[in-house]
Amino acid sequence: MKETDNSIWDAVAPMEQAEPERQLRTVRIGFIPLVDCATLVVAAEKGFDRREGLALQLVKETSWANIRDRVNLGHFDCAHMLAGMPIASSMGIGHIKVPTIAPFLLGLNGNAVTVSLPLYQQIRGTGVQGDDPASLGRALRQVVDERRRAGLEPLTFAMVFPFSCHNYELRYWMAAAGIDPDRDIRLVVIPPPLMVDSLEAGHIDGFCVGEPWNSLAVDAGIGRLLLTKAALWNMGVEKVLGVRADWADDNRPVLESLIRALYRAAQWADDPANRDELADMLAQPAYLGVSSKIIRRSLSGDILVQAGQPPVHVDDFIVFNRQAANFPWVSQAVWIYTQMVRWGQAEASSESETAARRCFRPDIYRTALRNSDLAVSLPSMNAKLEGALAGEIPVGSVDGKLTLGPDRFFDGGVFDPDDPEGYLHRFAIRT
Amino acid sequence: MSDTKLNIVVIDENPVRAAILEDGLRDAGYTRVTLIGEMTNLLRRLTEIEPEVILIDLENPSRDVLEQMFQVSRIVRRPVAMFVDQSDSAMIQAAVDAGVSAYIVGGLQKDRVRPILDMTISRFHAFSRLRDELEEARSKLADRKVIERAKGILMKQRGMAEEDAYKLLRETAMAQKKKLSDIAEGVVMAAKLLGS
Numbered sequence: 001m002k003e004t005d006n007s008i009w010d011a012v013a014p015m016e017q018a019e020p021e022r023q024l025r026t027v028r029i030g031f032i033p034l035v036d037c038a039t040l041v042v043a044a045e046k047g048f049d050r051r052e053g054l055a056l057q058l059v060k061e062t063s064w065a066n067i068r069d070r071v072n073l074g075h076f077d078c079a080h081m082l083a084g085m086p087i088a089s090s091m092g093i094g095h096i097k098v099p100t101i102a103p104f105l106l107g108l109n110g111n112a113v114t115v116s117l118p119l120y121q122q123i124r125g126t127g128v129q130g131d132d133p134a135s136l137g138r139a140l141r142q143v144v145d146e147r148r149r150a151g152l153e154p155l156t157f158a159m160v161f162p163f164s165c166h167n168y169e170l171r172y173w174m175a176a177a178g179i180d181p182d183r184d185i186r187l188v189v190i191p192p193p194l195m196v197d198s199l200e201a202g203h204i205d206g207f208c209v210g211e212p213w214n215s216l217a218v219d220a221g222i223g224r225l226l227l228t229k230a231a232l233w234n235m236g237v238e239k240v241l242g243v244r245a246d247w248a249d250d251n252r253p254v255l256e257s258l259i260r261a262l263y264r265a266a267q268w269a270d271d272p273a274n275r276d277e278l279a280d281m282l283a284q285p286a287y288l289g290v291s292s293k294i295i296r297r298s299l300s301g302d303i304l305v306q307a308g309q310p311p312v313h314v315d316d317f318i319v320f321n322r323q324a325a326n327f328p329w330v331s332q333a334v335w336i337y338t339q340m341v342r343w344g345q346a347e348a349s350s351e352s353e354t355a356a357r358r359c360f361r362p363d364i365y366r367t368a369l370r371n372s373d374l375a376v377s378l379p380s381m382n383a384k385l386e387g388a389l390a391g392e393i394p395v396g397s398v399d400g401k402l403t404l405g406p407d408r409f410f411d412g413g414v415f416d417p418d419d420p421e422g423y424l425h426r427f428a429i430r431t
Numbered sequence: 432m433s434d435t436k437l438n439i440v441v442i443d444e445n446p447v448r449a450a451i452l453e454d455g456l457r458d459a460g461y462t463r464v465t466l467i468g469e470m471t472n473l474l475r476r477l478t479e480i481e482p483e484v485i486l487i488d489l490e491n492p493s494r495d496v497l498e499q500m501f502q503v504s505r506i507v508r509r510p511v512a513m514f515v516d517q518s519d520s521a522m523i524q525a526a527v528d529a530g531v532s533a534y535i536v537g538g539l540q541k542d543r544v545r546p547i548l549d550m551t552i553s554r555f556h557a558f559s560r561l562r563d564e565l566e567e568a569r570s571k572l573a574d575r576k577v578i579e580r581a582k583g584i585l586m587k588q589r590g591m592a593e594e595d596a597y598k599l600l601r602e603t604a605m606a607q608k609k610k611l612s613d614i615a616e617g618v619v620m621a622a623k624l625l626g627s
Contacts (some may be wrong), residue, residue, distance in 0.1 A: 026624050063494040095500060188474045189499035191492030198471045 019056035024055040025254055030067045030079035031058055033288045035211040036107035036239045037080045039320055041287055042267035051084040052257040063162045072098045081242030082338050084163030089354040092345050099245035102366040104259050106239040108325045109230040110318035111166055112214040115206035116199050120224040133231050133410040135178030144184050158207040166208040169232050170338040175429040176411045199223055211298035212290050218304050225305040230316045235407040237332040256368035263301050266321035275299045323405045331417035332382035338420045344431030377402035386415040438463045440482035574612035581615035584622045
């Protein structure tokens with residue numbers, strides 16, 4: 001009897017179960033194990049991909065250069081990218097020119113600057129009181145000046161990639177305090193997994209990196225978290241979904257389905273009710289492979305700045321979805337372009353500026369989300385003044401329900417995307 | 432400057448694979464080869480060595496460190512030529528499949544470096560076929576032994592100097608696109624069959 005039952009089950013089950021599976025379209029996505037890959041992980045783990053007829057295949061990568069090369073070669077359909085990467089690829093700087101687009105933002109904020117404990121003591125030794133970026137920057141400048149007078153080697157800070165927001169954030173912060181990041185200090189690239197060791201070995205004095213690496217340094221008693229990206233430039237783009245432009249053209253329906261799946265995933269990831277589950281999900285070896293306790297800190301914004309001290313709450317430490325966080329503001333792409341010019345990575349040209357403008361694709365984002373049952377508040381503009389909002393404010397949107405939060409740069413600077421040249425002329429320190 | 436004067440750095444945390452690569456480069460006549468296995472101070476080491484060619488395993492997260500080096504080089508107006516250019520997508524593909532990436536710094540001509548890269552890739556392929564490091568170390572030892580034996584046979588039977596015997600083996604291997612040790616094994620086998 002048992003045998004008969006089994007054979008019937010075998011004959012029926014594959015038809016019932018496998019049929020819908022066969023229709024799923026596989027999308028290969030490369031990612032780097034960081035907290036801000038969460039939206040991709042949630043889309044795959046919670047089935048938001050299958051709901052849109054997709055099967056996400058997430059491939060863990062070890063370097064941003066590999067991510068870029070494998071997207072270029074077609075090994076990946078798309079990838080978790082630093083916001084500067086599709087812009088650099090579209091402009092053909094740093095590597096071969098491959099038009100690459102960003103139709104969806106995977107995360108805002110989330111980075112932090114951590115310094116060694118000896119450097120932290122030197123910064124405090126200047127008598128600085130505040131914890132704001134301007135005060136800490138002035139204190140850092142004093143340390144830099146004192147070291148020069150004493151004939152010591154310049155301080156060394158690390159970031160993760162030349163076309164990373166980490167690079168631009170560190171430079172923006174230091175230059176505002178009168179530190180020339182190319183002359184007064186050394187700025188080097190170090191892969192995140194080597195940051196903590198390098199800090200401990202004294203090869204570097206500080207770094208700017210995404211989570212969980214700041215928290216891991218703090219937990220190990222090696223570093224002090226000094227500043228967050230939210231304090232330097234709130235609601236600034238960090239990671240994007242990077243897609244080769246020709247793949248996007250050839251697979252538009254798939255890309256639009258993917259954007260819908262990612263939108264739902266980002267909503268889920270941003271919901272405080274899902275924090276514990278998300279932290280456990282990301283902690284798995286297939287993704288970050290670090291303790292969920294540490295991941296939970298960045299998700300909740302309750303950040304441990306130094307071992308043995310109570311946590312400090314940071315509003316908007318990392319943002320996955322709220323306040324149009326996924327919307328690819330063209331103004332943010334142009335801001336990154338100005339930083340590339342400011343620091344000598346790119347020549348200022350209307351051609352490059354156009355390439356940067358065309359790289360972020362609000363049009364694709366809008367089409368994907370308009371044609372769905374998702375009630376997404378779509379902004380009525382593609383660009384905005386960056387750094388102009390001091391508090392929450394309702395803005396023009398298709399349904400009139402969109403609110404944007406404070407998006408200020410710490411120095412009060414406002415970026416008008418229609419005048420990148422004028423913006424650049426304002427800075428005394430540039431390459 | 433002849434090809435064999437190229438200043439080459441091999442970045443690899445796996446000492447066995449790095450040694451194989453170094454051997455391969457030395458076999459091909461390159462004498463200025465530096466191995467870097469310690470990643471925490473990579474940029475400083477590279478600045479000191481100023482390599483013209485860098486070979487790095489694609490699985491190494493320190494690949495991103497090289498990206499910055501290229502940028503810095505560009506800023507100080509030292510020419511940076513990447514071996515893989517837009518027309519070379521098949522070449523990048525081969526490099527990625529082989530788990531190796533190569534960059535040429537210093538405005539070199541492609542054709543002068545291609546043989547190194549080809550050889551590097553074939554070495555990586557050879558590596559991936561081996562099951563583990565121990566097996567690899569053993570086979571490397573065996574390769575050396577068989578090459579020594581083949582050299583001895585050639586020297587004795589054809590009255591060649593050691594250097595010429597090695598050169599003949601190497602040239603035959605290159606012409607037939609085979610491993611030096613495979614050619615050496617053929618020589619040893621033939622000598623055995625011919626009873627000499």
